[in-house]
Amino acid sequence: MQNDLFQPQADTYLTIAEPTNATFRDKGSKFLAYAYPIQTETEVKSYLEGLKKQYYDATHHCYAYLLGRNGENWRANDDGEPNHTAGTPILNQIRSQNLTQVLVVVVRYYGGTKLGVSGLIHAYKTVTALALEKAQVVERVVRTPFAFHFDYLQMNDIMRLVKEYDLPILAQTFENTCFIKLGVRLKDEVSVRRKLEDLGIETL
Structure with missing residues (x-):
């Protein structure tokens, strides 16, 4: 995703046009990232429930979202991973792209080998970045x-x-x-x- 030239005006914001997804593997663990453009927290719940149903046997369903023109309404959830090793890296990747009105959910299947704190942060950051790189950035008014x-x-x-x-x-x-x-x-x-x-x- 290339948005270096996109700078929102005073009454606009940047978001993604369509849902995207990406996969990342590390030491047997598989991470599946799903990025969605959203308008409300109700959509967050709906997408999350859908993925939990689809990947009912996954180890974790971690996520982060930003809402509001300046991303003032946000949340990051580690879903059982060590504090700030999943939700925060996901959130930071959305912010680093200057995006809002975006939800990213990362589904993890544990592969039997612990990744450690730095390994987890790297994995969640990487797979989120891969999903967002596929997205078309659009300016909304x-x-x-x-x-x-x-x-x-x-x-x-x-x-x-x-x-x-x-x-x-x-x-x-x-x-x-x-x-x-x-x-x-x-x-x-x-x-x-x-x-x-x-x-x-x-x-x-």
Whole structure:
């Protein structure tokens, strides 16, 4: 994965486009890494449960994830491995790629030979890096939903605003009194709100 030229703007973040996976072996132990783009902690639970069911006979299911534009919501889990030998190396690899909204789960099958603390850290770090290297890095925009009612005669003004700021329409109903929900970029919030106020429109 090459993302040296990717630097997120004030209202964007970097994540991966699609799930990827990789395998690493060391002294008989097998490590299977699965990387997923995620939006919520609920997805973490779902992916983790799926892998535990698929690899029910594995020794460990370790993971780490980051959520939030700046990765402010995170967790690292060693699942029985020595403290900070699994979850932390996984987490650090995600952070080192400047990514967020990402979950990586590493499934380990013990091969009969202990790897030691440094060996475990190396294995979890390596297999996570291999999975992330396969991923396509994409830039996502942070958007705030703006919902409001407006008169049908104001339709042209609203559509002009949608076009000017490239606002995705999240929901809409067009009747005598219309309703619309738009996704507004963080950097455009003040400008869009001001233009709506000029039209006599208040967001819900």
